[in-house]
Amino acid sequence: MTDATQHIDAGEGDTVWVEEVSLIDSMPRWLAMGLLFVVAVGIWDLVTRMGWVSPIILPSPGETLADLIFVGRNLFTGGYMLEALWTTTQTVFWAFLIALGIGFLLGVLVGETKFGERAVLPYLVAIDTMPKVAFAPLFIAWLGFGISSKVALAAFIATFPIVVSTAAGLYAASESERMLFKAMGATRMQTLLRLKLPIGLPYMFTGLKIAAVGVMAGAITGEFLGGGKGFGALIRQSASQMDTPRVFALILYLSLLGLLLYFTVVWAQRRIVFWNKEERAGGLG
Amino acid sequence: MTMAKPCPAAVGATSTPARPVYEISGLSKTYARNRLVALDDVTLTLREGEFVSVIGSSGCGKSTLLKIMAGLSPPTRGRVMLEGRPVQGPRSDIGIMFQQATLLPWKTTIENIVLPIEIREGKAAAKAAMQKALDLLTLVGLGDFAHVYPGELSGGMAQRASICRMLIAEPAVLLLDEPFSALDELTRDFMNMELQRICRETKATAFLVTHSLAEAVILSDRIVVMRARPGRVMEEVEIDLPRPRTLEMINTPKFGAIVAHIRGLLDREAAE
Ligand SMILES: Nc1ncnc2c1ncn2[C@@H]1O[C@H](COP(=O)(O)OP(=O)(O)OP(=O)(O)O)[C@@H](O)[C@H]1O
Ligand SMILES: [Mg+2]
Numbered sequence: 001m002t003d004a005t006q007h008i009d010a011g012e013g014d015t016v017w018v019e020e021v022s023l024i025d026s027m028p029r030w031l032a033m034g035l036l037f038v039v040a041v042g043i044w045d046l047v048t049r050m051g052w053v054s055p056i057i058l059p060s061p062g063e064t065l066a067d068l069i070f071v072g073r074n075l076f077t078g079g080y081m082l083e084a085l086w087t088t089t090q091t092v093f094w095a096f097l098i099a100l101g102i103g104f105l106l107g108v109l110v111g112e113t114k115f116g117e118r119a120v121l122p123y124l125v126a127i128d129t130m131p132k133v134a135f136a137p138l139f140i141a142w143l144g145f146g147i148s149s150k151v152a153l154a155a156f157i158a159t160f161p162i163v164v165s166t167a168a169g170l171y172a173a174s175e176s177e178r179m180l181f182k183a184m185g186a187t188r189m190q191t192l193l194r195l196k197l198p199i200g201l202p203y204m205f206t207g208l209k210i211a212a213v214g215v216m217a218g219a220i221t222g223e224f225l226g227g228g229k230g231f232g233a234l235i236r237q238s239a240s241q242m243d244t245p246r247v248f249a250l251i252l253y254l255s256l257l258g259l260l261l262y263f264t265v266v267w268a269q270r271r272i273v274f275w276n277k278e279e280r281a282g283g284l285g
Numbered sequence: 286m287t288m289a290k291p292c293p294a295a296v297g298a299t300s301t302p303a304r305p306v307y308e309i310s311g312l313s314k315t316y317a318r319n320r321l322v323a324l325d326d327v328t329l330t331l332r333e334g335e336f337v338s339v340i341g342s343s344g345c346g347k348s349t350l351l352k353i354m355a356g357l358s359p360p361t362r363g364r365v366m367l368e369g370r371p372v373q374g375p376r377s378d379i380g381i382m383f384q385q386a387t388l389l390p391w392k393t394t395i396e397n398i399v400l401p402i403e404i405r406e407g408k409a410a411a412k413a414a415m416q417k418a419l420d421l422l423t424l425v426g427l428g429d430f431a432h433v434y435p436g437e438l439s440g441g442m443a444q445r446a447s448i449c450r451m452l453i454a455e456p457a458v459l460l461l462d463e464p465f466s467a468l469d470e471l472t473r474d475f476m477n478m479e480l481q482r483i484c485r486e487t488k489a490t491a492f493l494v495t496h497s498l499a500e501a502v503i504l505s506d507r508i509v510v511m512r513a514r515p516g517r518v519m520e521e522v523e524i525d526l527p528r529p530r531t532l533e534m535i536n537t538p539k540f541g542a543i544v545a546h547i548r549g550l551l552d553r554e555a556a557e
Contacts, residue, residue, distance in 0.1 A: 039522055176383040184404045187377045194404070198391055275390035275436055 059245040067249035075253065081234065088230040089257060091147055091219045095154030096261065099211055103159040104204075107166020111200075112192060120159030121167075128160045133221050140226045149226050158211035165207025169200020202276050205269040212265050216258040231257075297454065306458055306490045307331035307354065312363035314349055314516075323349040325515035327363070331458065331490055336481075338493040338501035339509045340547065342555065346516025347494040351462050354492065355381050368457055370477075377405060380456030380489075382464045386443035386452075387433035395419065395431040398449045411546060414453060421449040426485070441472040445479065459484070459491040466496060474532055477504055481530060502543050503530050510547055512554045518551055 024032060039059050047053055048060035055063070074081040105123070109116035136153050143149035173196050181191045223232025231254050240247040307330065314324040323346040331337055339347050352358040352364055356372045365372040367379065384426065388397045399417040403411035422428050425445040435443055444464060451459060464480075467474045477500055484491050495501050501508050505524050512519045524543060526534055534540050 166314065174385065174387070176385045177387045179352075179357060179381075179383060180387050181383045181404070183355060183375050183379070184401045186404045190404055198389070233415070275434060 004034065022243060023270060033208060056242050056244055063245040067245040071249045071253060073244070080085045081231075081250075084229055084231045084234045085229070085253065085257070087147065088219055088223065088254070091150045091222070091230060092215055092257065092261060094147075095151045095158060095219060096211065096215045098151065098155040099158035099162055099215060100208070102155070103162025103207070103211070104166055106159070106163045107204075108170065108192075110163060111167035111170030112196070117156070124160070124163060128164075132157045132160075132218075135270065136225045139222070145227050147228065147230075148221050150222030150228065150230065150232075152173060153222040154215045155219035161207045161210035161214060163207075165203045165205075165210075166200065169203030170196045171200075171272065172196075173199045182265040201273045202269075205265065205273065208265045208269075209262060212261045213258070216254075220254070286398070303332040303334055305330050306333050306335075306368060307492070308366040309354065311351060312353065312365065313361050314346070314353060315361045318448065321368060324353075324360075325517050327508065327516070329518065333490055334488050335507065336484060336491045336505050337398055337492070337507045337509060338495055338505040339511060340473040340498060340501050340551070341511030341516075341519075342513050342551065343496075345511045345513035345528055347511060348462055349516065351381075351460050351492070351494055355379050355460050357381075361389040377401070377454045380451035380454065380458065380461060381460045382444075382447055382451050384463045384467055386435075386440070386447045388438070388443055388446055390435050393432050393434055394427065394438065394446050395422065397435065397446060398422065398453055400469060401454050418449065418453055421452055422446070424483065425449060437495055440468050441476060444468065444476060448480070448483065452483070452489075454497075455487075456522055457490065459489050461491065461493045463496065465500075473500070480504065485529070498544050499535060502526075502547075503532070503534065503542060506539065508547060510550050519554065522547060 027035075044058075045061050048055065055284045059067075063267075064067070071081060073079075075085060106116075110121050110124070111117075124280060133153075134147075137154060139149040139152045139156070143152055170192075177195060177199070178191070182197050186194070219230070220232040220235070222228075223230040224236050227233055231250065235247055235254070238244075238250060289313040312327040312329075313322070313326055315322050317480060327346075327350060329337075339350065341347055349358070354367075354372065356365075356374045356376055367376070372379075372516070388394070389451075392400065393414060395418050398421065399411040399414045402414045419428065419431055422431050425448055427442060427445055427449070430438065430442065430446075435446070437444065444467075461480075465476045468476060480491075480528045481504060483489070493501070493504060502524055503526075508524060510519045510522065510523045511517065522543065524536075526539060526543075
């Protein structure tokens with residue numbers, strides 16, 4: 001008898017081992033998440049109520065909720081915040097699309113051609129190790145304070161994970177799969193389109209998920225540094241006015257945009273890579 | 286049991302020697318990358334309808350030989366003739382099968398089987414071959430699984446499906462590189478008997494690479510024993526057990542004698 005199991009006698013000679021299920025395992029997920037939420041907010045409330053932290057640094061849950069409702073009302077009634085959110089949404093959308101296009105093409109170049117692997121890849125790796133946000137002033141100088149400089153920065157950041165994952169995906173086909181296609185007399189194009197790309201799809205989607213996170217970071221950083229009319233500018237404005245509850249509320253709504261993009265990618269993956277069972281099993285994809 | 290050094294055509298039971306299908310002579314292969322001599326002066330003939338196995342220690346060049354025969358890898362010296370024409374690249378009259386089934390998971394079983402047709406002749410030809418694919422699937426007992434995705438097939442079923450894929454283009458020869466070695470022993474025995482039946486029904490000429498002596502003896506008309514470093518043919522052993530072969534033959538003294546003889550050859554090489 002081990003610590004983790006209980007030993008129950010059920011009739012003569014019959015031994016039944018009942019595995020002990022821990023409390024957290026037997027709890028539904030929503031309940032576990034809700035519990036953690038209540039505890040966290042409770043601690044938060046306590047900290048602000050006791051005046052341990054200045055309200056400028058950490059506003060109380062009540063203030064934050066009030067601002068959440070205020071911002072939510074502004075968004076739903078089509079106020080200036082909705083316009084800002086729409087600007088950021090457009091930035092993110094175009095940046096993601098551009099990163100997808102360029103990243104995929106570069107990924108194929110690197111993964112499929114010797115030239116790409118030998119000549120292009122080293123440069124990509126070198127640029128990838130740079131802090132890409134540092135390019136923001138350059139993009140602003142080149143493209144101005146409008147939406148395009150933000151799109152450029154966000155796309156720039158999101159391109160690299162797509163390149164890397166696409167190239168890795170193209171390497172993923174096994175030796176016997178390549179041999180099979182060779183034996184069938186497949187052309188290079190056929191091998192690429194009918195074997196390597198489909199095999200690489202799960203890898204590419206992993207890159208897309210990283211890109212979805214990067215494109216949000218890029219867009220907001222761009223709006224912090226380059227002004228304009230987006231949600232990032234709104235956040236910066238509130239922060240400079242020490243309106244911390246507003247900043248909290250804005251960040252929460254902004255994260256909804258990030259989640260939307262991320263789960264669109266997850267949804268697309270489930271539709272397209274329908275044969276990949278392991279990916280399906282994972283809770284958040 | 287007749288044993289022949291480089292094979293004077295004393296073919297077991299049938300006394301009229303069949304037409305040669307594969308003629309390999311003076312074949313050598315040195316891998317440029319590491320200057321490794323994988324094959325040295327291999328000469329071999331496969332006759333129509335014959336089942337030949339190759340056995341030898343790991344790394345003696347069996348897969349290399351098979352890849353050259355399939356036109357997947359060029360030889361350094363020597364020549365390979367199939368049906369009177371030199372093999373200079375992949376050909377549709379060569380069927381090949383590897384250790385892994387490698388069915389494409391995004392295509393149904395039957396779509397996987399017509400894939401060679403689709404690649405060579407396009408979608409329309411593949412569609413026309415569907416009925417034939419279904420017949421083949423029925424032949425290996427997978428008729429009900431035609432429209433299922435490979436993720437739902439067991440290892441043995443997947444290998445049976447890849448047999449069908451190999452047969453769809455009606456190849457003149459079958460090249461098999463340890464096709465069942467990833468399967469459990471019971472499934473493997475069953476698959477070997479299936480393979481024998483399919484070869485009889487399609488009158489195919491087959492060349493099997495294997496690590497299992499019992500498997501080689503039970504299936505083959507002739508076993509090519511190879512030695513390593515450099516890869517050479519050590520001896521060719523004729524297996525004149527009656528056909529059709531059954532698994533019970535493993536217990537006969539004749540079977541035991543053949544196995545003992547080949548094991549002796551392999552042990553002697555290992556001792557050197
Ligand atoms: N592409 C390659 N480049 C360089 N050397 C190779 C290559 N493929 C095989 N070799 C070498 O050639 C020799 C023969 O390899 P081969 O795969 O033909 O052996 P094998 O008899 O099939 O072995 P196994 O029974 O383990 O499958 C080995 O020493 C191997 O290391
Ligand atoms: Mg091998």
